[in-house]
Amino acid sequence: MDIIIKTENVTKIFNPGMSDEVKAITDVSIEIKRGEVVVLKGPSGSGKTTLLSLIGCITRPTEGRVIVNGKNVAKLQERFLTGIRQKTFGFVFQQFNLIRSISVIENIMLPLYPTNIKLSAIKKRAESIMEKLGISNKKDFKVQRLSGGEQQRAAIARSLINEPEIILADEPTAHLDTNLSEEIMRIFQRLNEDGKTIVIATHDPFIYERQFIQRTIEMRDGVVKNILNKNHDV
Amino acid sequence: MEKHKKILEYTLSSLLRRRYKNLAIITVFSFIVAALYSILFLTHSLKKEALTVLKEAPELIVQKVSGGRHDLIPTDYMKRIQEIYGVGRIIPRYWGYYYDAITDSNYTLMGINGTHVLHSNSKDNENYPSPIPLPQGEGARGRVKDVFSDENIKGLKLLNGRMPSNRKECAIGKGVSDVRFTGIDGEIFLIDSKGKVLTFHVVGVFASESAILTNDLIVINKDDILELFGMPSDRATDIAVEVYNELEIPFVASKIREILPDTRPIMKGEIIRTYETLFNWRSGVIFTMFLGALLAFCILAWDKATGLSAEERQEIGILKAIGWETGDVLELKFWEGIVISFTSILTGMIIAYIHIFFLGASLFAPVLRGWSVLFPPFRLIPYVDLYQVFVVLFLTVIPYVASTIIPSWKAAITDPDTVMRG
Incomplete structure (x- = not known):
C-alpha cells in the first residue's frame, strides 16, 4: 500500500509569541497508508484533534511538512488547500458542526454547493448516502430535532457527499451510547471496505479495540508516544 | 452558473434562518433611507413645482421701492420702460x-x-x-x-x-x-x-x-x-x-434701474436661485434633525464591520472546512448584503414616496413649506431625481455591503480550525 498521508517533524503552536501561546503538538512524524484505518488515541489535550486538523488542511503547521498524496500542503496557498479539502477529505467533527436551522439534507449537500454539479444530482447523491446510513426518513428535519446518533450520521453523510479518499473523524462516538457507537463503527468499517482511508481521533477504548482498526498511534502532551500495528509494537 | 445559483439559494435560506436579526436591520435601514429619500423627494418636488410655476412667468418684474420696502408702482412707469430697446x-x-x-x-x-x-x-x-x-x-x-x-x-x-x-x-x-x-x-x-x-x-x-x-x-x-x-x-x-431676447434681460434690468432709480427689477433667474437656496436651507434643517438617525445607522454599520457573531464565525469555519473557497464565502456574504440593502432601499423608497406624494409629507412638511396659515393640502406631483436616488443608493448600499463582507473576509482567510474554535 502506498503512503497517502505523511507528516515530517510537524509542530503546531497556537497564538505564537502571545501570552496565551499553546504548543499543541511537537515534532510529530507519522505515515498513513492508502486504505488503512488508523486511530489517533490519547487523553484530552494530547494533540489528536490538532494533528487531524493538520492532516485535513484546516490548519497549518508552525514547523514541519504535511504531505498528502505526495504533495507538501504545509505551504500551499489557501485556494489550493480549499481544492484539496473539497476533493480529498471528508471531515467528521467532534461537535458534528452541522449548521442549525437548515434541514439535514441541506447540511449534507452543502460541500457541493460551490461546484458546478446540478442541484438535482447533488440531491440524488445525498439521498443515496442517507439511505445507506439509515437517516433518509429525517432528510427534511432541522438538525436540532435530531438525536445525537442521527446528528453523527448526518455529519458522516456530509463527509461522504464529495466522495473523498480520506475520512477524518474526530471523537465520532463522544456523544453516543454503546449501541449508537457500535452502529457508527459499523459504518466506518463499511466505508473502509469500500476503499476509504480512515483516520479517527479518539480516547474511547471501544473504538481502538475494534478488529478492523489496523494501527493505533498513541499521543500524549503533543508528541507521539507509541505506534501499535495490529497488536505488534512498531 | 450552477454554482452561483446554489450559493444564492443558500444565501436566501441563510437570511431566513436569521430572520429576526435581519428584519431588525432592514427596519432600521429602511427608516434611515425613508427619511433621506423623503427629504430629497420633497425638496426636489417643491423645487420642481416652483420652477414649473416660474417657467411661464415674465423674465423681469419691476417693483417700486420706498424706504427699502416694496411700494405700489405708478402705472405711468410702464411708458418709460416701454422705451427701452428689446x-x-x-x-x-x-x-x-x-x-x-x-x-x-x-x-x-x-x-x-x-x-x-x-x-x-x-x-x-x-x-x-x-x-x-x-x-x-x-x-x-x-x-x-x-x-x-x-x-x-x-x-x-x-x-x-x-x-x-x-x-x-x-x-x-x-x-x-x-x-x-x-x-x-x-x-x-x-x-x-x-x-x-x-x-x-x-x-x-x-x-x-x-x-x-x-x-x-x-x-x-x-x-x-x-x-x-x-x-x-x-x-x-x-x-x-x-x-424678447433672454440674453438682454440683465441689460434691460440695469437700464430700468438707471431710468427709474426708485425701482427694483427682479429677474426670474434671481427668483429661481432664491427658491433653490431656500429649499436647500430647509432640507438642510431636516437633514440636521435626522442626523441622530444617520448616526445610529453608522453605528449599526460599524458594529457589523467590526465583528461577526460567534454563530456566524462558526458557520464560516464549517463552510471553509467542508470545501468552500474564500471567494464562495465572500459571494455568500455579498449576496446577503445586497439582498438586505436593496430590500431596505426599496422599502425606504416606497415609504418615502407614499409619505411625500400620498400623505402630503405629513412628518416634516411644516419645516419645508414655510410660513402660511392656509397650508395647501400638498398633493405634490411626483418628481424623482434619478441622480439623487443613485447617490443615496451608493452612499448606503456600498458601505453596508462592505461592512458585511470585511469581517467575513477576515474570518474566511483565517484557518477554519481557528475560526471554529472561536
Missing part, C-alpha cells in the same frame, strides 16, 4: 394679502380685468385676453414673491364654475372654500381698508390639483381689489416686463 409686453399686476381675523387665515388676493369668462377645461382659456398677473398662493412675510402671467391663469384648473367677469364676483381656492364653509353660489365677506364690508358672490372654486398655487387664493375684479385695498387707480402692485 422690451415686449408690459403688464401691471394687482395683488395683495388679506388677513381674515374670523378664521385667523391669510388669503392672497388678485385682481383681474374680468372681461372674459374662464371656464374649467374651456377652449376659451386660450383666448383669455387680459395679461393679468397672478400672485403666488402662499403667505407673505419674508418670502419670495413669484411672478405670474396670464398664461398661468389659463393653466389653473377650476373645479367648478368660472372666473369672475363682473364686479363683486370671485373665484376662490379650495382652502378658502373650506375655512369659510362656502362654495359655488355662496358668498364671502371681506372688509376693505376703510372698514366697510364687501360681499362677493362665489362663481368659481379652484381644483385641488393646483392647490399649491391656489389654496389661499381669491380672484376678484381689478376694480374691486383697488377698492378693497384702497389703492389709487393709477397704481399697481408691480409690473411684469417681457424681454
